[in-house]
Amino acid sequence: MEATNGAPQTKAGDWRSYERVLLPPVRDLHKIDVYEQHGGYEALREALTSDRWDPKSVTDEVKASGLRGRGGAGFPTGLKWSFMPPVDPDVPRFLCCNGDESEPGTFKDRQLMEYNPHLVFEGMLLACYAISAKAGYLYVRGEYADWISHMERELENAYAKGYVGENIMGSGFSCELIIHKGAGAYICGEESSLMESLEGKRAYPRIKPPFPAQRGIWGYPTTINNVETLACVPLILRRGGAWYAKIGAQRHPGPVLYGISGHVNRPGVYEYPTGMLISDLIYEVAGGMRGGKKLKAVVPGGSSTPILRADMIDGVTMDAETLRDAGSMMGTGGMLVMDEDTDIVSWLRRVTHFYHHESCGQCTPCREGAGWLENIVTRIDEGEGRLRDLDLLIDLCSQMEGRTVCALADAAAWPVRYTVTRFRDEFEARCRPSLVAAG
């Protein structure tokens, strides 16, 4: 993390001279010929045909890279792969790639699927090889219809060139990739309900344990990774885990796609190392605040991650440890930026509406609580709130968090808890004056 050329001291190091690897500046990279010209499928060929690689060494290389899941929870990927039970020829195993990106503020996987689909396929094939799976599913959210047909077209090309299917590149390794179109619900992005959905069932999350590595798709050992996570794998094999581990923040390394939206001059998906200063991302990468207004708040990693006030982001960088200490989370790296004119109550109302609408309804606290939260925030937003509503909101969050099968209840409660506590004065100002003195 040495600084050069007067660049700010961040964990991302000299991010100004960073060269993109996930979304390199290559024209028509989605075409298989172009992808091949730029070293595409070489990592796969190397892994499948060279004596240097076997499934275990691929997993070890990914472990050595320090790659952590990009889907939100940041779980170490190599470790997750090693949870798969020993190979039993009678028991099928599956890889699942989670492309059901639907958290508000998150739109990075779409970019990968559009501009570098073969990197995703190559990553999936390498992961299948590492966990000895003969089939990999790519579950893409149904609303991404155009991207699904785009991916399917490119997958056909990969099949035609022999990178996918029977006896890949003469190595004896066979693997099918299947693109599965989601049926349109946020909950399908939760890994266990994604598997239920894939099986054609109602997408209710499963109780864990058993974990997917024990009982996944159709009850068989399964590994589920995010699109961006798997896209990193070919890069790691091509250039080495040590190279990857050196990029960005030491304990959360690698390139990451920052999806910056909101009141900035240049919203969009940006590839940079982890550990970028939030202020750099806003003021340098995204071109600063729109209209030169002041920053009010940042939601660093998708709508469910705790909101940070402008005065809380000094020196805060985008990696799991730093953000945790700052009181938030890395999430998916989908950063929402709000300027001083933002009505934070209205914003929260929209967020609570989303989680109310998307709660699957399996568990009581989430099913009932998410709607109740929206009711109360709506009432406050409309100027009919009572001061006691604020404490009730916090109370309801406590009644929801950690009491459900999956983490959707937490995702629904955190924005409320942290927005109300961190912007309490604005909420109080919106509530009707109490007729009874407090106390």
Place this chain on the structure above:
Amino acid sequence: MPKVTIDHQVYEFEGRPKALQFCLDHGIELPHFCYHPAMSIPANCRECLIEVGMPAIDRETRQPKLDKDGNPVIRFMPKLMTSCSQDLADGMVIRTHRTSEKVARAQQDTLEFLLINHPLDCPICDQAGHCPLQIQAYKYGPEGSRFEFRKVRKPKHIKLGPRVMLDGERCINCTRCVRFTDEISKSRQLTIIERGVRNYPITPPGVTFDDPYSMNVIDICPVGALTSIDFRFKARIWEMSSAPSITTTNAKGSNCHYWVKDNLVLRITARPNAAVNDYWLPDEDRLDYHRFNENRPDGPRIDGRPATWDEAYARAAEVLRSVPGEGILFLGSAHATVEDNYLLTKLAKALGADVPRYIPHVEPGHGDGWLRTDDRTPNAEGCRRLGIEPVDEAMIRAKMEAGEIKAVYALEDDPVAAGLFSAEALANVPVILHPYHTTNETLPVTDVALPAAMVVETVGTYVNCDGHAQRVRPAKAIRDVNRTLVLEMDKGRPDKHGTPFDRWHHEDHQVNCRPSWVSLPAVAQKAGHPMPYKGPKYIMAELARTDPAFSGATYEAMGLSGVRLESVGEAV
């Protein structure tokens, strides 16, 4: 044996039980809704939360860490766990709401959530009074509500099928009904639709919920979302009395409760018995109660004219004495109890007649290999064990035509309707009959009719197709005063029948009939063959003692769940 500590008390356990079931088995009540012991565990209601801890293990020595008093250090999981899905493990420490404020608060919180969108229309809900949500809300729930918004609106009074009505708003989405059709009845006729707080169970498009076991979902629904179309709004639960008994529509003898008000059977619900029917009951068993209430006789008749019981007994005895014993055809009944059939065999033997036969009522194709059988009678196996075989129709008819049958004594059946004899064939033969109904087609040619008590009015034993002997108890009162019946009804009755809503002592719906174990000895007495039994209990005790086919089947042993008899010979 591995040990688990629940609320400071240590229990031993075997296998891998789940915490909730283990607690329930050991008398620790944990509130729950979605969990059902016979079905998969979705852990969706989040009501049965507990605190779970395991002994902390020292990483270096791999031994449990001890505190300064030498007790193992317990590391509790940061989140509360659902006890229904929590496997017990050796050394585990569990805190329930009895010792943990956190758990008690969590249970209260979940109940608060469950109630915010629940209609709270208990005053007009059939489930009120035996509603798990109502009961547990009172026991574990919050006082009052902090919810100040419109409740969610969902479809109400939807007929899911011919027998089950849905009220979507009352549903708490425990998915028991859906799991029942998926896992138990396998009809897969129910599913959850919509999402989130608008969720409710319904049939898929174009499907009718006509599963022959559909009404079980009414029993297992923990709220009043699924109610019986047949029973809707007929009576409140606290206005009725219930008696544990068995159903008699087929040879399975599924265990049930008969729900009675004013001596009318209004409803039949399942009673769990792992040896017979688990938790379930076929719909046909549940709806088979009209025959207990309708077309019932109003006392004995001689040649179709009303008579007193004594007159009828005397006339029957006279008939029996007037013909030679070997000329009397005794017909036992697979509808009647073991005791009644046994007395009949004794009477036949005393008079020198052949061993009684019974009329089989078999409907091929009716059985489903589960709780329905081809045999539509409850006691064919009991008859067989008494040595009463099915009638040989050809031989009996030949005997009748040859004039060898001088009299017919038929227990609790209908030989004419069953096609054994035509009414004309019986016209010139004296017939003594113990009928259930005035619609009995043999009645017009019957000389002496001694109306018999049905399964809901008597005490007795039935043996099901698997050789499981089970007792029945009176659920409703008959006109006659009988000490045995009163005593049997007595158990648990004073409180229930003390309700001002159930006028069981009124004569309005009391049927003027008698159990055959009253009528048969009375006739035998007058015919000169006294049978000094104090009641069915003593008859069964004698059988259990003397007949190996009924070994062990005393009333005490049978209790509420019955006794599996030793198998004897080939099944019928």
